[in-house]
Amino acid sequence: MPHAEPVAAVPTDAALIAAWQGGDEPAAAELVRRHARALARFLASAGAPDADLDDLVQETFIRAFRGVGRFRGQCRFRTWLLTIGGNVLKDAARRARRTKVVALPDELRATDGDPHERAVAGEAEGRLREGLGRLSRMQREVFLLRAQHGLEYEEIAAALGTSPGAARVHYHHAVKRLKEYVA
Amino acid sequence: MNEHELEKLAQRLGARAAERLDVERTAHAVVTRLREAPRVSVATRVSMQPAWLKVAATVVLLLAAGAVTRALWRSQGLASAGGEPAAAGLSDLSTDQLQQLLEIVDKPTDEAAPAYPAEASLDDLTAHQLRELLRSLEG
Numbered sequence: 001m002p003h004a005e006p007v008a009a010v011p012t013d014a015a016l017i018a019a020w021q022g023g024d025e026p027a028a029a030e031l032v033r034r035h036a037r038a039l040a041r042f043l044a045s046a047g048a049p050d051a052d053l054d055d056l057v058q059e060t061f062i063r064a065f066r067g068v069g070r071f072r073g074q075c076r077f078r079t080w081l082l083t084i085g086g087n088v089l090k091d092a093a094r095r096a097r098r099t100k101v102v103a104l105p106d107e108l109r110a111t112d113g114d115p116h117e118r119a120v121a122g123e124a125e126g127r128l129r130e131g132l133g134r135l136s137r138m139q140r141e142v143f144l145l146r147a148q149h150g151l152e153y154e155e156i157a158a159a160l161g162t163s164p165g166a167a168r169v170h171y172h173h174a175v176k177r178l179k180e181y182v183a
Numbered sequence: 184m185n186e187h188e189l190e191k192l193a194q195r196l197g198a199r200a201a202e203r204l205d206v207e208r209t210a211h212a213v214v215t216r217l218r219e220a221p222r223v224s225v226a227t228r229v230s231m232q233p234a235w236l237k238v239a240a241t242v243v244l245l246l247a248a249g250a251v252t253r254a255l256w257r258s259q260g261l262a263s264a265g266g267e268p269a270a271a272g273l274s275d276l277s278t279d280q281l282q283q284l285l286e287i288v289d290k291p292t293d294e295a296a297p298a299y300p301a302e303a304s305l306d307d308l309t310a311h312q313l314r315e316l317l318r319s320l321e322g
Contacts (some may be wrong), residue, residue, distance in 0.1 A: 025214050032210035037201045044197030053200055054209060061213045128192050147193040175186055182184050182192065 013077040017068055032061055035078050038149065042082045045144050047133050048089055056092060060085040075159040079151060083159045086141050124182060131181030135174055142167050143174035276320075284316060 011019070011027075013034070019027035040057050048056050064071075064084050071080055132140050141160060145151045146167075153164040153171070160167065184192075276284065308316070 025218065028217060029210040029214050032213050033206055036204060036206045036209050040201035040204045041197040044200035045193065048200075050200050050203075054204060057204065057209055058213050058216065061209075062216055065213070065217055124192055125196055128189075128196060144193065147190040148196065175189060178189055179184055179186075182189065 014073070017071070017077065020065065021068065028061075028065055031077070035081055036061075038078060039081055039085050042144055042148065043085050043089055045129070045132065045148060046086065046089055046140060047093070047129070052092065056085070056088055059092075060088045063088060075155045079145065079149075079155055079159040082145065082149070083141070086137065090137065127182045128178060131178045134181070135177060136170075138162070139170045139174040139177075142170040143178070146171050280320060283320060287316060287319065 011030075013031065016027040016031050020031070036057055039060055040053055043056050043060075044050070044053060060081065064081050067084075071077065074080075132143070135143065138160065142156055145156045145159070146153070151159075153167045156162075157164040157167045162170075
């Protein structure tokens, strides 16, 4: 009879956070590996320029690890991380307005895939990105947390410091306005 | 476009940018940065403030110091130079004026008026109280 290999238990985010607070650097690195891409997607959707994405992801993790004592488990670590990312992006946008950096459009910056296909796909995405840029910050973050990351209104509300009902209203306002842009 | 299609589009948004992210390099960079600067001290936070904030803080400190100095200077000036001229000025008052002054001193105080002791004589008044009395006489 074949002997089943014991499966190593995957540590939870909470366990990794506790380990990091105890000085375990590999635990911090593992949390970055788990959540970096989701964070990058959120930041890119919310308007982060490609060229700054790596820096913004790093900065978000640095802030999160330094302020991890304030994380009380009111939502998932990833959700909390995304809201910190929103703050980091807002600060970066404020600095960028002072330095007046002109970002290239996505179609010019992207270098992978078929150019025509990329252009067609990029058109709708570009309109959505533009629409997102015109929403209020709360509407934008609620929409992305719900539509892109599939979170429930209760968790979104806990992360953004609002009520589930208000989060629902923000989401529907966002959808209504985005439909006008993308249509 | 309906809501479902919008959500699908949102799920694709940023995916290419996220794929280009070198996660291992990011993890290494984050850990290195945390190791090099584990916590920002208060002194470091102050040194990291923008220049305008430092200038504003300096101006506020200077204004506060100026206000304190001025208050101290005024109180010392009143204590040292305020008494004698006020007292000396009494000799220049006419009999009627002195009578009015005494009436005011003898008058019972109310909440709005300065708190002079009812039985106090002119000698018992402080330089500040005398100055207020003289000012009230002058109308």
